Amino acid sequence: MPDITDIPDVRPLLKATDIDFHLGGRKVLDRVSLQIHAGEIVTVIGPNGAGKTTLLKVLLGIHVTSAGQVWHRPGIRLGYVPQTIPIDPIMPLTVNRFMRLGKQRYSSYAIRETLDLTGVAHLQKAQVHRLSGGEFKRMVLARAMLGRPDLLVLDEPVQGVDFAGELDLYRLIGTLRDRFGWGVLLVSHDLHIVMSSTDRVVCLNHHVCCTGKPDHVSNHPEFIELFGEQVVQSLALYQHHHHHCSDHDGHGPKPPVAVRNKQS
Amino acid sequence: MNDFLLLSWLAGLGIAAVSGPLGCFVVWRRMAYFGDTMAHGALLGVALGLMLHVNLTLGVVVTSSVIALVLLLLQRRQAIASDTLLGILSHGTLSLGLVVLGFMNEVRVDLMGYLFGDILAVSWTDILGIGLGGTVVLVILARLWNALLLMTIHEDLARAEGVPVDRIHLIFMMLIALVIAMTMKIVGVLLVTSMLIIPAAAARNLARSPEAMAVIGAVIGMLAVSMGLVGSNYWDTPTGPSIVVAAMLMFALSVLVPQKKWQ
Numbered sequence: 001m002p003d004i005t006d007i008p009d010v011r012p013l014l015k016a017t018d019i020d021f022h023l024g025g026r027k028v029l030d031r032v033s034l035q036i037h038a039g040e041i042v043t044v045i046g047p048n049g050a051g052k053t054t055l056l057k058v059l060l061g062i063h064v065t066s067a068g069q070v071w072h073r074p075g076i077r078l079g080y081v082p083q084t085i086p087i088d089p090i091m092p093l094t095v096n097r098f099m100r101l102g103k104q105r106y107s108s109y110a111i112r113e114t115l116d117l118t119g120v121a122h123l124q125k126a127q128v129h130r131l132s133g134g135e136f137k138r139m140v141l142a143r144a145m146l147g148r149p150d151l152l153v154l155d156e157p158v159q160g161v162d163f164a165g166e167l168d169l170y171r172l173i174g175t176l177r178d179r180f181g182w183g184v185l186l187v188s189h190d191l192h193i194v195m196s197s198t199d200r201v202v203c204l205n206h207h208v209c210c211t212g213k214p215d216h217v218s219n220h221p222e223f224i225e226l227f228g229e230q231v232v233q234s235l236a237l238y239q240h241h242h243h244h245c246s247d248h249d250g251h252g253p254k255p256p257v258a259v260r261n262k263q264s
Numbered sequence: 265m266n267d268f269l270l271l272s273w274l275a276g277l278g279i280a281a282v283s284g285p286l287g288c289f290v291v292w293r294r295m296a297y298f299g300d301t302m303a304h305g306a307l308l309g310v311a312l313g314l315m316l317h318v319n320l321t322l323g324v325v326v327t328s329s330v331i332a333l334v335l336l337l338l339q340r341r342q343a344i345a346s347d348t349l350l351g352i353l354s355h356g357t358l359s360l361g362l363v364v365l366g367f368m369n370e371v372r373v374d375l376m377g378y379l380f381g382d383i384l385a386v387s388w389t390d391i392l393g394i395g396l397g398g399t400v401v402l403v404i405l406a407r408l409w410n411a412l413l414l415m416t417i418h419e420d421l422a423r424a425e426g427v428p429v430d431r432i433h434l435i436f437m438m439l440i441a442l443v444i445a446m447t448m449k450i451v452g453v454l455l456v457t458s459m460l461i462i463p464a465a466a467a468r469n470l471a472r473s474p475e476a477m478a479v480i481g482a483v484i485g486m487l488a489v490s491m492g493l494v495g496s497n498y499w500d501t502p503t504g505p506s507i508v509v510a511a512m513l514m515f516a517l518s519v520l521v522p523q524k525k526w527q
Contacts, residue, residue, distance in 0.1 A: 060424045080424045087417055091292045092471045101414045102425055127472070 011073055012037050013151045013183045014059060019068030021051070021058055028054045030207040031068070036151060041177055041184040043194045046204035047226060052187040053083060055204060056155050059185070076151060079144030081137075083155040083187075089129045096124045099143050106146055118142040118172065133160035137169065145176070152176075154186040158193075166190065170197045191231060271391060272383040272450075273493055276507065278394040279447050279459060280485030282401050284467070285478035286443055287460035287485075289436065291468075292416050296461050297347065298335065301354040302437075303444050303456040305331035307361035310378055310448075314371055315364065321393065321445045328441035331357060336437075358453070381452035381504030383493075390449060397446050401439050408432055413474055450489075451504035458508045463488060466515040484514050 012035040021029035028051040036042050044052050057063045059070055060080055072078075087093060099111045115121040118138040123131065131139065137157060144152060157173065158166040170193050177184050188194045194201065195214040203209040203223050210220040217223050224232045290299050306324045308331075313323025331353060338349050365373050374382065405412075415422035415429050423429050440460075447456045463485035464477065471477035492507030 057420060060420075062420045062423045078424065080421060082418055082421055085418050085421070088292060088294070090465070090468055091416075092468065092473055092477055093417075094472060097473050098417075101417065102410060102422075103427075 010037065013073050013076055014185075015071045016059060017069045017071070019058055019070060020066045021054055021063060022066045023054065028206065029058065029065075032204070032208055033068075034059075034202060034208070034211075036183045036185050038150065038183050039177065039181045040200065041174070041186070041198045042200045042202060043198040044185070044187045044202045044204050045189070045191060045194055046209075048189075050205045052204055053155055056153055056185070056187055060153060073150070077147050077149045079147060079149030079152045081140050081144045081152070081154040081157060083159060085136075085140060087128055093128045094124070095120070095126055095128060095131070095139050098128055098139060099146065101143070104147060110146065114142045114146050115139070117145065117176070134162070134165040134169070137161055138172075141169075141172075148180070149182060151183040151185060154184070156187055156189065158188070158190060166193060173197075191227065268384055268386070269493065269497065271386045271388065272503070273490065274391050275386045275394050276383065276450055276489030276493060277486050278391070278398050279443075279450055280463065280489050281482045282398040283443055283447060283459045284463050284480075284482030284485045285405055286401065286439060287464035288467070288474065288478045288481055289412060289416065290440065290457075290460045291464045292474075295440075296457060297350050297354070298332070299440055299444075299457040299460055301335065301350050301357070302328040302332055302440060303448075303453050304354045304358035305361075306444050306448055306453045306456070307378055308357045308364065309361075309445075311361045311364035311368075314368060314373065324445040324448065325438070325441045327357075328444055329438050332437040332441065333434075336433075377452070378448070379452045379454050380502060381448070381450050381455065383450045383503045383507075386449065394446050397442055401442055404435065404439060408435065412436060451507060455504055455508050458511065459485060462508070462511040462515050466511065466518040469518045469521045484518075485511065488514055 015035040017033050018031045019029055019033070020027065020031060032051075032055060034042075034055075044055060046052050054063065058065055060078060061070070095115070096111065099115070100106065112121055112124065115124060118141050120135055120138045120142065123135060123139070128136065128139065137160070141154070141157070144154075152173075154173070158169050161169060173184060173186070174197055176182065186198075195218060198214060200212065201214050201217040202211045203217055203220070203226065205226055209222040209226060210217050212220075218232060290296060305328050309324035309327030310320055312327060313320040316323070335349060335353060338344070339346055344352075362375075365375065376382075377385065411422065411427045411432055414425070415427055415432065419429055443460070444453075444456050447459050451459055464481040466484045467477045467480035470480050488511035489507055491510035491513075493503065495501065495510065496503040496506035
């Protein structure tokens with residue numbers, strides 16, 4: 001994995017400065033700042049309802065900020081993979097047709113090649129509602145990759161995928177980043193995999209609690225308070241690091257609400 | 265063939281050609297009841313048109329569009345559940361239309377004709393209107409097709425890719441209003457949405473792509489119109505309902521098509 005600090009100073013792909021976002025009178029995002037550079041995998045983690053998906057939508061321009069600025073590098077191409085795409089079976093739709101949705105036109109060759117990259121080229125003629133969770137994710141990922149994006153934005157890329165499939169998908173995302181030098185911004189619940197396959201972590205609970213390299217973040221008191229002592233300890237085991245016992249025991253170990261505990 | 269039969273057949277074919285593709289989106293976007301509400305509001309449009317002495321088609325299109333807008337605004341506030349809102353506006357506007365018509369003693373209104381259609385009263389002017397209106401709707405629909413399809417599948421994804429979602433949504437609603445105004449004469453406000461929904465739903469099992477479903481929906485609508493007209497002429501049954509019954513029969517047949525083979 002390349003050390004991102006060695007990358008020469010270039011403009012970020014995307015930069016958010018002090019963004020606020022209100023929804024139904026509630027402040028969902030509170031002075032959030034964030035930037036992503038080419039070739040970097042940045043993961044946003046945080047409990048349910050922390051504003052992770054909202055942050056992505058603001059960064060993508062789907063929502064308009066209440067305050068603060070979102071800056072995109074001019075001419076940037078974005079690929080977006082939403083959390084879920086519930087396609088009603090009343091709509092007949094093949095994988096091929098799904099790939100051709102939208103304004104851009106792509107050749108059959110480009111479509112086959114991209115589906116091949118994510119490993120689902122053999123399903124081109126299948127109806128989308130017959131796909132498994134993992135196959136569906138790979139198809140959506142392929143569509144986001146069709147335009148050869150500078151920045152790939154993925155919301156919970158492994159939701160609805162089994163454990164082996166999760167590892168595969170993260171490995172695939174890492175490989176694609178290495179191969180094409182894309183920036184990757186993803187939202188995840190899954191601390192274990194996140195910590196082992198990302199360059200930088202942003203821990204979000206309406207505001208940015210802490211940010212930095214995975215091992216730095218996992219020792220941060222606010223992170224430990226948010227996810228609970230137990231989870232953080234199992235995380236440390238997973239990473240094969242020794243967990244530095246924090247003095248901050250807060251309110252005792254909280255149940256890990258948003259975290260599936262793979263390792264007991 | 266009788267002249268009036270030919271006219272009503274042409275009108276029915278024109279409407280089926282348009283409501284097949286448009287109806288697919290009504291079905292995909294789960295707007296069946298929404299369309300029904302707009303259709304019921306059309307009677308209010310007729311009443312207002314008669315009262316204000318404006319073109320009835322214009323009255324229907326404007327009234328249905330306004331009702332659609334009000335619905336969208338109220339739905340956004342989410343204080344009342346969507347289906348309750350639809351129920352209120354659907355029956356409220358239908359009743360309001362009937363009440364307004366009741367006040368107008370000076371005009372003899374063929375109420376049954378508006379409620380259940382009067383296809384045999386179709387004139388060459390109506391055919392011209394359906395031809396022009398239908399062409400406009402189909403051309404706009406074809407131009408918006410990909411964007412509309414993407415936002416039907418995932419609205420945020422469409423927004424992220426620069427689709428002007430709100431504007432297209434508005435245009436789509438006006439297309440429905442236009443088709444309702446055109447279809448009203450054939451099957452009446454109470455059955456208008458059936459021409460949007462039943463052929464599209466019947467096409468589902470026979471299609472492997474959204475585009476195929478649109479075309480097959482149009483063809484099924486045309487067959488239903490033809491069968492309904494022949495049937496109503498032969499058995500002397502009401503024409504609008506006969507067309508809807510024919511469409512329903514085609515839907516029932518489509519369900520029998522084995523799924524595996526087509527998917």
